[in-house]
Amino acid sequence: MERFDFRGNQGLVVTHWSGYLQFLLQRGEKFRLVPMAELLNMTPSERTAYDLARLDFLSDRVTVENETVVNIRTTLETVMHLNHGKPRGGYGVFVSAPSGRGKTTAVHLVLGEVLAAYRDVNPSSLDNIRSCPVAYICVPDSGTPKSIYMEIADYLGIAYKPHDSDPILRTVVLAGIAGSGIEVFAIDEVQNLENGGSYSRRAADAIRRLADDTTATFLLAGINLEVTNLTRGARGMQISNRFIRADVAEYSPESENWMSRWQGLVTEMANALPLYATRPETLKPFAGPLHSMTGGSVQALNLMLTQVARELIEMADPRRETVTLEHLRAARVNMATEAHIRAQLGRTKTKADKSASTRAYRTKKPGPRADEN
Template sequence: MLLSPGEPHHPLTSKEGWAEFVAEQIAAPVLVPPAQLQRMSEHECAAYEQSRLDYHAQLVIVSTPTIRHVATSGRKRILLNRSQRSARRGLIISGPAGTGKTTAITQLGKNYEQLARRRGELGPGALPVVYVTVPPAATPKMLAIELARFIGLPMPARFSQVEVTNRVCDLLGTLSTRLVLIDELHNLDIRTRIGAEASDQIKYLSERIPATFVLAGVDLEGTGLFTGRRGAQIASRYSLIPTAAFPHRTADDRRDWQALVATLEQALRLDAHQSGTLLKLSPYLHERTSGMIGSLSHLIREAALDAILNGTEKITRASLASVDIDQAAEGCRPVARRPPRGKKTA
């Protein structure tokens, strides 16, 4: 199914939004030769421009080492947990913001569901993957309600935590759910009473629901997730996959970064862009984004939108410099030191 980026979509934290995400195919527009472009009507030119704006607003998902590691590890955990009746093993993805955690776990879920459907492993009405985010100051009941909201299961306010949890667990068991993705786990701090109770709820859900649990959040090691008695239980059942910014110190580091930049550049659909321009600017792109994959994607996508809107149809260092990206990446950039007073610079 090819979804139009201009159409309103359901949130990813709902079964309708997740189904759209799994079925979504990003089709790259075909570039029109200049001679043909001049013969196109105003309406056709507008449609051509809009199709490329929509495309660059999304662009491609690059298969980074983190995405590949999570995909491989997640697939093995699902296979290992098939015959487990308790103490199922899961994954925890932790690292700074902008290092691809959400992309990694959602791609794991998407790839798993697509493969299961192609193989005919799912019956009608099956819901193999669930994706939810942890709300701020989450309580055990709030976590269960998030799962119920994803399913579309109405929950009267009078229902207790136990009633909501039981209904959710029973329904997910009948829907053949095999993968539960819980994002934004940093909103849960088990050093507090509410956070500790919510952590216990996740453990209880993983016991009741015959699925592999994959958790993701920002710098989870600092939330107390692995400390104390509760932390020891989590550490004994989950493997930690850390994420980080792309380094740029060794030749291998630079080669990996260049491969990432080249993949994004090859995906561009700009009429006047010279292939290899971004590849030559890879050191600048690393300095500008501090090696953050999320910041790099944002920078290139917005520069591509600017190139279409202002008619230049190409990305240059100057156009990249005009794009404002997230403060996390900008704040890591080295600041040029001012020369000592009284001394002149060449």
């Protein structure tokens, strides 16, 4: 990389329904590599444009059919089937896991599938807010009922005044959801409810009542939601009784068949990379070291692989686009992964020091006994 890459104004506002639907339409498909012979016959300008397209794909569109995606999809299908025909309310989907497991990416991918299925049934849809099959918002940091209503109003393009009361905002939001035909409403970062202090329980109630008073199927996602006000006490029991968990895959040594499942994830990621000399079998032997480096974090794995892939594409030699363990170890990582690696190195060093001390003790010659002096 010889320059700073400026994004410019992409013109895609994902906090508004039209921008979010466009965002979904760009995801979920594997990059189609042209044959090597065709690539080598491209003009310099064609080759530059093609490589830029590969780099853009790596930026935010590398997705795989992993366990989490399958679990969210099947749970959502079940819940939507259970809710079919209900005048309002019904069951919802609950997605909770520690940070870095890839749950948000999986939610976007499944919502994209819902959108694609809706378009198949309604080819002329998506032209206006009255044909908006999916919605996605994040709970704001403040975690108050009003802030949640305002996020929904912004998504739906509903005008409001800053001093509007909670009841007024709730009324316009309910009307907006009903008028847009939303089938699935995803609310992410639900752990932010805890930031609302005394308002957090009211915010949890606001989300539950929205799910009760609309025909949309609600999907709630966030970090370790089991310990938030969303599921505590009598109010939390109402959520627990109405939402069905979609498991998020865990790749820790404590989980069942974790290494074979992790290998599957790594090979799927390799297959999704738009590279010419990297295949699933190329990365399978690196699954163990990659798990050690990332701690089983899907987010960290994606960061490392896409970073290396970008560097290989920028070499402008497709025959050398092979991901190696040296490339992966040289990749920059996020701070969470950096802390994991440092802790791991610390444990390894401590273990090595103990082993060395033990060996020194066992090989040390005994000194004379006191009664021999």
